[in-house]
Amino acid sequence: MMWNFHKYADHLAVIDDDERQVTYAELEGFTQTLAKHIPQRCLVFCLCQNTLGSLIGYTTSLKNRIVALMLDAHLDKDLLVRFQEQYRPDYVWLPRSLKEEIKGSEVFFDWDYSLIKTPDHHVYPLFEDLALLLTTSGSTGSPKFVRQSYKNIESNTASIVSYLHLTESERPVTTLPMNYTFGLSVINTHLAVGATLLLTDKTVIQRDFWDFMNKYDATSFSGVPYTYEMLNKLLFFRRRLPTLRTMTQAGGKLLPELHRKFAEYARQSGKNFVVMYGSAEATARMGYLPPEISLEKWGCMGKAISGGRFFLVDGQGEIITEPGVVGELFYEGDNVTLGYALCGEDLAKGDENHGRLATGDMAKVDEDGIYTIVGRKKRFLKIFGNRVGLDETEQLIKTNFPGIECACAGKDDEMHVYVTEKERCVPVRTFLVQKTGLNPVAFCVICVESLPKNEAGKVLYKKLEEMYA
């Protein structure tokens, strides 16, 4: 087990924005209390917020070999029902205010959370090394989850602790959801070193966030590209943040100019700005750009974490050895997850990836061994840090709107959805917003006369974008 709460017994593990302070000894006690109500290894849905109750649900699961499937507490209700039908969890751990949404009986409650025993009992067998299920950092409402093993989580946590040089003196303020792989990695790593989590659901555009961060001397925060765009807009560089030491960025490629700006700020103010690379399929992290070279190498992604390895493959399937040549980025390491689950039966599956991951990103490497992401092989966008598959989204729309002609394209943080019937524009957009839980500004639905296709009937996305975007 990567966590030893006894070792840090009198350290503060958590301070939340209700001013509640919890030591590691207390967290251990809470974890044991909750575990008593879940007698055996089984599947539990954990509806997450950045609150103490949510955290206890997660720590209890991981420490007691209970398999948690992590979801956003604000998830669309229909989706929650569908996931429950597909995976049949024994329990659901959720904010007490939402307990009416789940069928079953409340067997325990505390910390504003309820444990609901569902009518199901061990419906689907669980593979012995399966630890955790996370959405594929996308949220297209598909029932696809990444299967993470205990070894995955432990190895990735150890690598991250090592390259970020984390110690018990850290106080990260939560800026990302716990059900999101990047947000969860912040929790995993800091609990492993006896540091203090500053738990809040507030965001950087709220005054309360900054007050909380300053009051409790936050030493680090994390963000996706959109977070850094907001910070830039808020003239973050003018703020006095004496205790802040580290800013980490992942969840998509930051605009190179912003990378340079934050790296410059970090150098001038004696802080670290760490650009990182990862995905739920690799537990959380695959690469990072050491902060010492963040400014010289602005726009670059970095190198593999300790214990991992990157390599590039060309169109013929050959490994590229020369610097500057673009190929698909592959990663190998103990943190490459077991595979996906699309339904309850898949929870019994073993390791399907065997430690190797095709990232779907196109990259090149320089003479110093530093990688840069230059494009994508697979059709997906990163929307506010979430990977959203374009083909999956098209399928989702077509399933919900039978007979519709549609095509999805666009750029990060802005999906273009092309339809051929004007009256479909509004319903499609409303549907996507509801199903993904993403802000409406992420979706631009455009009505076109017809979708350009090749002779085989495949949509010509490039042409479509040139014509209308």
Add this chain to the structure above:
Amino acid sequence: MTNEEKYIHAFTSTFEVGADEAKTLQFQGVPAWDSVGHVSLIAALEEAFDIALDPDDILDLSSFEKGRKILAKYNITV
């Protein structure tokens, strides 16, 4: 458009709500007014009134009503 109409329009167009609902809105009161929506609202207001809001005002603009008071600092009466 009057200033008031422009002000209301910034909310109705950003959050896709009617004018009556717009007047009662506050941050996180509707799903669309999350942190992403907040940035869109600020952009809409800045464009409508041709101003650049101070970061402190961006943080404080947490409801329709508060926004009125903040715009007054920029000599805009809505």
